[in-house]
Amino acid sequence: MGLIIEEIQFHRIQKELNKPFVTSLQTVADRESIIVTVRSAGGLEGFGECVAFSTPWYSEETVESCRFVMEQVLKPLLVKKVLNAPGEVAELFAGVKGNNMAKAAIEMAVWDLFAKFEGVSLWQYIGGIQKQISAGVVVAADSRNLLNEIEQVAAKGYSRIKVKISSQTDAEALKRVVERYPEILFFADANGGFSEETFERLQTFDDVGFALIEQPFGERQWKLHARANREMKTPICLDESITGIHDVERMIEMQAGKIIVLKMGRLGGWNETLKIVELCRRHNVGMWVGGMMEFGVSKAHNLALASLPDIVLPGDFSDSRYFWKEDIILPEIEVINGKITLQDKAGIGYDVNIDEAGL
Ligand code: OSB
Ligand code: MG
Numbered sequence: 001m002g003l004i005i006e007e008i009q010f011h012r013i014q015k016e017l018n019k020p021f022v023t024s025l026q027t028v029a030d031r032e033s034i035i036v037t038v039r040s041a042g043g044l045e046g047f048g049e050c051v052a053f054s055t056p057w058y059s060e061e062t063v064e065s066c067r068f069v070m071e072q073v074l075k076p077l078l079v080k081k082v083l084n085a086p087g088e089v090a091e092l093f094a095g096v097k098g099n100n101m102a103k104a105a106i107e108m109a110v111w112d113l114f115a116k117f118e119g120v121s122l123w124q125y126i127g128g129i130q131k132q133i134s135a136g137v138v139v140a141a142d143s144r145n146l147l148n149e150i151e152q153v154a155a156k157g158y159s160r161i162k163v164k165i166s167s168q169t170d171a172e173a174l175k176r177v178v179e180r181y182p183e184i185l186f187f188a189d190a191n192g193g194f195s196e197e198t199f200e201r202l203q204t205f206d207d208v209g210f211a212l213i214e215q216p217f218g219e220r221q222w223k224l225h226a227r228a229n230r231e232m233k234t235p236i237c238l239d240e241s242i243t244g245i246h247d248v249e250r251m252i253e254m255q256a257g258k259i260i261v262l263k264m265g266r267l268g269g270w271n272e273t274l275k276i277v278e279l280c281r282r283h284n285v286g287m288w289v290g291g292m293m294e295f296g297v298s299k300a301h302n303l304a305l306a307s308l309p310d311i312v313l314p315g316d317f318s319d320s321r322y323f324w325k326e327d328i329i330l331p332e333i334e335v336i337n338g339k340i341t342l343q344d345k346a347g348i349g350y351d352v353n354i355d356e357a358g359l
Pocket of ligand 2: 189191214215239240261290
């Protein structure tokens with residue numbers, strides 16, 4: 001029995017971050033986003049969130065490019081169509097090149113819709129089994145208050161901390177901090193901040209005690225990643241490089257990394273992500289769910305993904321209040337004793353509170 005997609009709506013929202021987010025690529029103080037609502041003929045509503053940024057610093061897409069593609073290109077492919085399964089959205093969108101974040105935002109809303117149609121939570125709908133999701137937080141390493149910040153998040157119960165690093169970061173100072181918290185799992189994320197010229201600087205991070213180093217080089221620098229993966233003992237993890245299943249196949253073939261960050265926006269949605277999870281499971285590639293300092297709708301989808309049995313490394317899951325004074329979902333995401341408990345309600349499990357005008 002199919003679902004008729006009756007209507008798709010877009011809401012543009014903007015909120016100030018509690019404090020500016022600093023990476024080697026960009027400092028973000030305000031976060032814009034587009035929330036997608038897909039309605040079925042029966043009156044059910046599914047929600048998705050577009051994770052592109054206002055400017056193309058993390059990936060090529062932007063809020064404005066996604067607005068155009070979602071409204072003018074993707075929406076007409078889906079409205080009034082009858083779907084028998086949410087996987088059919090990827091087929092309908094197959095003729096549109098790239099634009100994964102735009103595709104994902106709508107596709108994810110359809111998966112929420114189907115879970116609601118079946119009357120089950122999205123995490124159960126996709127075959128998840130872990131109801132308690134380990135939280136993880138991100139801090140910027142060039143923050144002069146790094147030690148202080150780590151103390152604060154450790155006190156809140158976070159047992160995984162991702163530290164943003166660049167070729168300017170002092171590895172020795174980081175090592176002293178990491179050694180003080182043997183019970184905390186530390187990840188490093190370089191957002192492509194290293195190059196062939198700074199390869200030796202990257203190697204100074206090998207003794208810090210990181211569980212992994214995320215994306216040391218640019219997204220197409222496969223050979224440099226393979227070299228780091230060969231010459232360093234800390235596992236290399238790829239984020240920006242992975243835009244679909246073929247990139248994962250390439251990483252495996254070239255031995256350019258041992259772990260990947262799953263981000264459904266970057267991968268084009270649930271359909272492609274679930275295929276990648278299966279490939280990684282077969283090849284023993286580690287996986288964790290990455291964040292985009294996004295709002296609660298995207299986080300709710302990410303939490304469902306993290307419930308899958310083979311996702312064991314803690315992802316980018318912080319409290320709603322870590323980035324926002326007020327999130328757009330109810331209840332807000334809350335970390336208790338280092339864990340987030342998934343909701344039993346149908347679909348993403350949260351109510352969405354958007355009062356801003358449409359696009
Ligand atoms: O590289 O993982 C990244 C945020 C925006 C863009 C890229 C990245 C990030 C983060 C955010 O690290 C982590 C989070 O949302 O908790
Ligand atoms: Mg990253």
